[in-house]
Amino acid sequence: MSAAVTQVSENSTNQLAADLTVLQRKWYAAIQPGQSLPSYEEVMLGSLGRLADHLVLLEIDGETPEVSRTGRYAQQWLCDERWDIPLDALSPDCGTALAQAASGALQNKRPHLGTAHCVRDGIVQRYTLLALPTASRWGGTLVGVYVNEEAQRYNLLDAIFSSTDDGIVALTAIRGPDRRPFDFQIVHVNHGASQLLRHPVSELRWSRLSAGHHLLCSADVAGRLIELVDSDASVTFAVDSGDRNLSVSATAFGDVVSVTISDVTSLKKREESFRLLFDGNPMPMWVFDAQSFEFLSVNDAAVAHYGYPRERFLRMSLREIWPREEWIAHGQTLLEMRDSYQSEGNWRHIKADGSEIHVLTFGRRVLFDGRDGFLVAVVDITERRKAEAKIAHMAHHDGLTNLPNRALYQQRLEQALAQARGSGTMVAVMCVDLDLFKNVNDSFGHPMGDRLLQCVAERLRQQIGDGDLVARLGGDEFAIVLTSLATPNEASSFAARLIEILSAPYDMDGLEVVIGASIGIALAPSDGDECEALSRNADMALYRAKAAGGGCHHFFEKEMDRQAQIRRDMELDLRQAFARGEFELHYQPLIDLAEDRIGGFETLLRWRHPERGMISPSDFIPVAEDIGLIVGLGEWVLRQACLEAASWPSDVKVAVNLSPVQFRSRNLVQVVISALAQSSLVPHRLELEITESLFLADSEANLATLHQLRSLGVRISMDDFGTGYSSLSYLRSFPFDKIKIDRSFVKDLTQRPDCLAIVRAIAGLGRSLDITTLAEGVESVEQLDVLRAEGCHEVQGFLFSAARPASEICGLLMRFGRQASQAA
Structure with a gap:
């Protein structure tokens, strides 16, 4: 092998190893805590580049695994460009190799490395397969199988004859001015030919027959070859040369003539070499008569694998190892064979103990002891078939x-x-x-x-x-x-x-x-x-x-279905409402008790349905969160509120509620920055309200986001304080600017001492921690008096105003300067 070829082989090997490393790292990196398999999208979609050309995607969701998708390289290997076909529709060698690799991956729930030996017209190629099992969001399992070449190709059956002493010579015709051939030049010669012609290879190559002194230079041989050139035919003839009897076979391809020289006297040595490669081969092999189907020879591996004594084997015919119901199919296949073949399907053979095995067979026509026969190599795929059956079971x-x-x-x-x-x-x-x-x-x-x-x-x-x-x-x-x-x-x-x-x-x-x-x-x-x-x-x-x-x-119960239908209708209406612009913002004033004026407005989302009228946020916000619409909707609310607040007096703030779902999108900080920049609103005029449910999952990441927001100058408020399980502990986790006392405590403030005690405690906690306290749901002057006396900083509720459209903000600002004082 030349240095260049060696380098190419090394480069291919290195590339294969690199590909396997990349794919396995990608698979392990995609596994999430609590998952046995990573998702298909994380492993198979995006950033695969040329590796996608080498992938076969198997869908394990039925009785027979299906080939869902294939890359360009994989299609060449499969000799099949079709998608969405059963695995058994592929050629048996590729199909069984994929089944075995997928079975290993599914059984162990991790990447599985396998190999495949594929035969095309007798040419054997070794491939490396890496099966990557993944979970499908639609149910079932998807297995991506990476396929790539591992070594150079070789001809399995031709290897048996590679030790022959036959000589091979390639000649090119030399033509005269009349365009008629008159001589030949040797352009290729093997060592076998060198031995038979009794001249060194270096001396034979590039020499002309007219200038040589070997048997091809005789006038008789040269004349036959010249006659052959313009006929594009083949001819075989004998040449006697001293103590040797040679057989010369020549085939013309235009001006190129391929010559094979065989020494008849070496047949015995050739047979011994054949026996060595045949008998010692670990793969079961035999030779059978092309007409009678009788076994002419079997190797040791066939005797051991099938269990028949050699003497009995050689008295049998092929029919005796076929199931009777397949005699006609087997026989028809043999009658249609030419010089070489490989089985297109899985055959069943019967061993000596009566058990059946599934095999693939590869054959080539040979002349054996003067009889027309076929040399056959057998691959037992019984275990592969069991693997296929296991995959079918696993699919269900x-x-x-x-x-x-x-x-x-x-x-x-x-x-x-x-x-x-x-x-x-x-x-x-x-x-x-x-x-x-x-x-x-x-x-x-x-x-x-x-x-x-x-x-x-x-x-x-x-x-x-x-x-x-x-x-x-x-x-x-x-x-x-x-x-x-x-x-x-x-x-x-x-x-x-x-x-x-x-x-x-x-x-x-x-x-x-x-x-x-x-x-x-x-x-x-x-x-x-x-x-x-x-x-x-x-x-x-x-x-x-x-x-x-x-x-x-x-x-x-039927009512369940009715409620489910209402939910489905709301989901559909919600998606259309956002596109149709049916949402609008209302604002409820926040009253600063120290200055008796409006200190800000809380932004409240409203949905004006064209048929059902105004829909309560408590009805549609949970649905919007479930279907993921709240992220886009929340961004719209934030941008609109900032744009509107920018037109208010510079000391009036705007409060916007955030859903925990918005934090999971991980781009909340960028959205806030964009909204502030677009509206030119000063950051300290924006107040973001959260609930304690934000801390119940992934609290470290959410805390990091809150700190980023606060570093912008934005104020952070905790809504519904006192109603959760761990509100006090959350005050230790993050330095809130404001806590909002839930309306459930304000409602019975003047009737229940326990409500008063809770409000007093929260107000005192706010003063101690330098956190603004705001009481929600104020509806009476008596409630307002108590809250003022307990030291609450801000209030909001129907006593002052319900949430109003943006068009009424100016009127509220003008009126509430007086009304707040009068109410107090």
């Missing part, structure tokens, strides 16, 4: 509990519903959700949580009868299908018993773990006779059971 079962997964659950439920329609029986679908399971994960870790899920699955499995089904839908949610129910009472009794069984303590290595269960039930046909509708209704019933405190079961 949960990897942790081995319960049916969502795909099989839907399939079996559809079957049960179809049978119930014909028999008039009842079918129950139960959605089961574990209570307190999150506490187990948080307290003891996910390995303990996984073991607990396996124990729960076993208890569920023991409770169902023949024809029923229990499946794991994901996380700690399970589903049960009960068939042939007579009355709803049977479903109720079963659910109650199941909750009791699942709530019994679990012994986990001496540690007693106690959880509970909630169940939602939907019955067919009364609650729906289609799979999707019935499952959805059972899920709504589960939501009602969880809302009731858990540990109980609840049947689906």
